[in-house]
Amino acid sequence: MNTFDIQPVNSNTAAALTHKINYKTKPLGALGVLEKIALQVGCIQDTLAPALHHPAIVVFAGDHGIAKEGVSPYPQEVTYQMVYNFLQGGAGINVFSRQNGIAIKVVDAGVNFNFEAHPDLINAKVGHGTKSYLTGDAMSEAECSTAIDKGAAIVKEICAEGCNVIGFGEMGIGNTSSAAIIMSLLCELPLEQCIGRGTGLNDEGLKKKTAVLTAAMDYHANLDKTPFNILKTFGGFEIAMICGAMLKAAELKMVILVDGFITTAALLVAAGIDTNVLDYCIFSHQSDEQGHALMLKKLKAEPVLHLGMRLGEGTGAAVAYPLIKSAVNFLNEMASFESAGVSNKA
Numbered sequence: 001m002n003t004f005d006i007q008p009v010n011s012n013t014a015a016a017l018t019h020k021i022n023y024k025t026k027p028l029g030a031l032g033v034l035e036k037i038a039l040q041v042g043c044i045q046d047t048l049a050p051a052l053h054h055p056a057i058v059v060f061a062g063d064h065g066i067a068k069e070g071v072s073p074y075p076q077e078v079t080y081q082m083v084y085n086f087l088q089g090g091a092g093i094n095v096f097s098r099q100n101g102i103a104i105k106v107v108d109a110g111v112n113f114n115f116e117a118h119p120d121l122i123n124a125k126v127g128h129g130t131k132s133y134l135t136g137d138a139m140s141e142a143e144c145s146t147a148i149d150k151g152a153a154i155v156k157e158i159c160a161e162g163c164n165v166i167g168f169g170e171m172g173i174g175n176t177s178s179a180a181i182i183m184s185l186l187c188e189l190p191l192e193q194c195i196g197r198g199t200g201l202n203d204e205g206l207k208k209k210t211a212v213l214t215a216a217m218d219y220h221a222n223l224d225k226t227p228f229n230i231l232k233t234f235g236g237f238e239i240a241m242i243c244g245a246m247l248k249a250a251e252l253k254m255v256i257l258v259d260g261f262i263t264t265a266a267l268l269v270a271a272g273i274d275t276n277v278l279d280y281c282i283f284s285h286q287s288d289e290q291g292h293a294l295m296l297k298k299l300k301a302e303p304v305l306h307l308g309m310r311l312g313e314g315t316g317a318a319v320a321y322p323l324i325k326s327a328v329n330f331l332n333e334m335a336s337f338e339s340a341g342v343s344n345k346a
């Protein structure tokens, strides 16, 4: 597996940035969360005048063997059908990305379908879906590290094209199940607090999902619970790729826009591998998937938005992006008390 060299952000810049923010023509703290974002982006870029270039969202798609156990109300075919929807520009993520000037890349991380070559589809297929982790591992060690490496390589290329702010999305029927188990093991929380309704399970469906995931965890009770082993055993190709992509983005000092429940689960693994990745993460929103609030709490993360969204695909990141721009713009463009000749006395 690729190793990553992630530097913590330069906290020396923080004092100078805080001074700059505090002397803008506004009451102290009056731009709230935008001030925190401006501070973070300035620290990531190690400058008092940060800039956002070529924003991108990468949507990783992969199928899950566990889907055949009835853990999602939707059939596995929806994964490949949604990939076509992404390529045709008709999905939620296409709409919000278009609106906000964000480029989208779609990646076949391991969909159970053979796509013909398409100029907008990155072929990084590791397999035709993972195996069911009910009675075995979702991925082999080699598959899991290949997925991490491919995610990293994709980000390296996007960064080389001039992008310095990146979000990650996912598509994979059944992947809220992977995310729930990853959360339970890495946050050390009971499975019941981590499992949600995903795409909309009813009470009976939720019971079934809980029974299946409980059985899977029981089967793997003796697993040596390192972040990598948890990912390999219960993850998905798209989740492993997002994990590698996040670690590489942090190594390259990019601003990372974290989306919802599944991408935050990928981040839990990434942070388990190197906690410095968290310095580069802006938490775009709190998803309505039950479990996301607790996940964010565990990460001491303050989500920018809480809109009752629970879609994935990177939609939360795309919707939050204009606010990141607002934060950077006020830092760069707003007058200071001194430059505007405004009296700085309460």
Ligand SMILES: Cc1cc2ncn([C@H]3O[C@H](COP(=O)(O)O)[C@@H](O)[C@H]3O)c2cc1C
Pocket (backbone or CB within 6 Å): 071, 072, 073, 074, 078, 082, 170, 171, 172, 173, 174, 175, 176, 177, 197, 198, 199, 200, 311, 312, 313
């Ligand atoms: C039409 C459709 C579009 C989606 N876009 C994202 N997801 C989301 O739902 C899936 C996870 O939920 P579960 O674990 O319940 O299957 C993922 O593919 C996720 O990205 C979608 C789901 C559907 C049905």
Ligand SMILES: O=C(O)c1cccnc1
Pocket (backbone or CB within 6 Å): 176, 198, 199, 259, 260, 261, 262, 263, 287, 288, 289, 292, 309, 310, 311, 312, 313
């Ligand atoms: O929060 C998410 O990312 C999410 C929630 C439900 C279904 N798909 C994605």
